[in-house]
Amino acid sequence: MDEEIIAEIEKDYIFDLIQKGTRSDERNLEEYRDINIETNYVKKADGSAKVSLGDTKVVTGVKMETGEPFEDTPDQGVLITNAELNAMASPVYEPGPPGKEATEISRVVDRGIRESEAIDLKSLCIEEGEEVWMVFVDVHVIDQGGNLFDVSMISAISALLTAEIPYEQYDKDPEATSLNINTIPVSCTALKCGNGIIYDPTYIEERIGETRLTVITDSSENIVGMQKGLGGSWTQEEIKEVVKTSTQKGKEIRKTIKSSI
Amino acid sequence: MVKVEKPDEFIDEEGKRVDGRDLNELRPVKIEANVLNRADGSCYIELGDNKIYAAVYGPREVHPRHLQEPDRAIVRYKYSMAPFSVSDRKRPGPGRRSKEISKVSEEALESAIFLEKYPKSVIDVFVEIVESAAGTRTTSLTAASVACADAGIPMRDLIASCASGKIDEEIVLDLNEPEDNHGDADVPVAMMPRTEDITLLQMDGDLTAEEIDEAIDLAKEGCKQLYEEQKNALKSKYGGK
Numbered sequence: 001m002d003e004e005i006i007a008e009i010e011k012d013y014i015f016d017l018i019q020k021g022t023r024s025d026e027r028n029l030e031e032y033r034d035i036n037i038e039t040n041y042v043k044k045a046d047g048s049a050k051v052s053l054g055d056t057k058v059v060t061g062v063k064m065e066t067g068e069p070f071e072d073t074p075d076q077g078v079l080i081t082n083a084e085l086n087a088m089a090s091p092v093y094e095p096g097p098p099g100k101e102a103t104e105i106s107r108v109v110d111r112g113i114r115e116s117e118a119i120d121l122k123s124l125c126i127e128e129g130e131e132v133w134m135v136f137v138d139v140h141v142i143d144q145g146g147n148l149f150d151v152s153m154i155s156a157i158s159a160l161l162t163a164e165i166p167y168e169q170y171d172k173d174p175e176a177t178s179l180n181i182n183t184i185p186v187s188c189t190a191l192k193c194g195n196g197i198i199y200d201p202t203y204i205e206e207r208i209g210e211t212r213l214t215v216i217t218d219s220s221e222n223i224v225g226m227q228k229g230l231g232g233s234w235t236q237e238e239i240k241e242v243v244k245t246s247t248q249k250g251k252e253i254r255k256t257i258k259s260s261i
Numbered sequence: 262m263v264k265v266e267k268p269d270e271f272i273d274e275e276g277k278r279v280d281g282r283d284l285n286e287l288r289p290v291k292i293e294a295n296v297l298n299r300a301d302g303s304c305y306i307e308l309g310d311n312k313i314y315a316a317v318y319g320p321r322e323v324h325p326r327h328l329q330e331p332d333r334a335i336v337r338y339k340y341s342m343a344p345f346s347v348s349d350r351k352r353p354g355p356g357r358r359s360k361e362i363s364k365v366s367e368e369a370l371e372s373a374i375f376l377e378k379y380p381k382s383v384i385d386v387f388v389e390i391v392e393s394a395a396g397t398r399t400t401s402l403t404a405a406s407v408a409c410a411d412a413g414i415p416m417r418d419l420i421a422s423c424a425s426g427k428i429d430e431e432i433v434l435d436l437n438e439p440e441d442n443h444g445d446a447d448v449p450v451a452m453m454p455r456t457e458d459i460t461l462l463q464m465d466g467d468l469t470a471e472e473i474d475e476a477i478d479l480a481k482e483g484c485k486q487l488y489e490e491q492k493n494a495l496k497s498k499y500g501g502k
Contacts, residue, residue, distance in 0.1 A: 045392075095341070140389065143298055
């Protein structure tokens, strides 16, 4: 069982509404659901955030420890992003190691943080070639209400923004390194349904979408990552439109993040 | 490595524990039913610093089919800890500890459910420890049974669960982290409070037969207090007095 069965009549209804420029929850096509961010939620983590976006709920924890750098980047800290689609999040998820969907989410979130240079990995070097800080970002989806890319990105960056390096725990000089978050990468996911392009899709809307595009922008409105998903295709004109709208929406989401932490 | 330090004394002259509690006092508890949208039933619980979600799906069709029982439902209980829930990051995936806890919890929970009403089906219970602070297996069970009730699964009773233990020669209720790590014994108990039937019992440490009796008595008192909180959580969601 890898996909839920949704009645054709419900799919048709949602599809028809989108063609008319509206949605079953009365949002306009570009409108996001309410975002709720709670940070420093897990005391044992070095940074954490519980984020809900409409019916979707994600908990992210950041843990830092010291370790050896990779051989090709001896003067840089290590960033490892994981996403887990917990079996409690949806009737079709099963316990086990991350599958394709979870891996794609963790890769896209990782790309947003890495390519925007939100973390200056060089600043996480303790001793070149010997010891660096390793930053683990674990994204746990506990309620799958759709648009996991955007909510995972919001929770990952919110957890990082409030994270503190555990110097004392590892007996390290707090002056030497820091976790300065320079920019706030935000992703916006668009879904094409017939003649309509919608943002922040619910999980039912995702079932009727033909194709998907996620655009990640940073605080300076640079585009730092993109990911096309699902079958189907986009025209170049549509992509231009999505990039423009995503940049605008990203700005609004970034404002929400800033005011919540 | 973060080590939870062993205090010089677990109980001070006034009979208070390191976190200021009395010997027979639970940590502050908060229970909320129906917190997730997709699951058939769910519950969020905090006990001290423990933060746990429980979700229930079912009764539903069993996959793989050979696990089906012709005359009753099966229960699958999955206890899992988030990597950031503990002091030193835990590698994702179930270890031997999680598997054992899942098994005994499954057995503790299923004794409360009218399994015979749902032949050939499965009730899936998923527990996620978001923050762990001693007593996760018992606190998870307390949440899981509220999630089952929230899912509308017919039950003989809720399962309430907490631990008692021994520190500084005293039997105490609901061990915190230093007590759990450095105490003399830990006795997790789960029961159906209405009949006081015990459905989970483990012990590690060193106790006399009399002390075990005392520990179970105390854990029962804790379970009864949690039972009231469980009922309140369900009532505040669904009304009733």
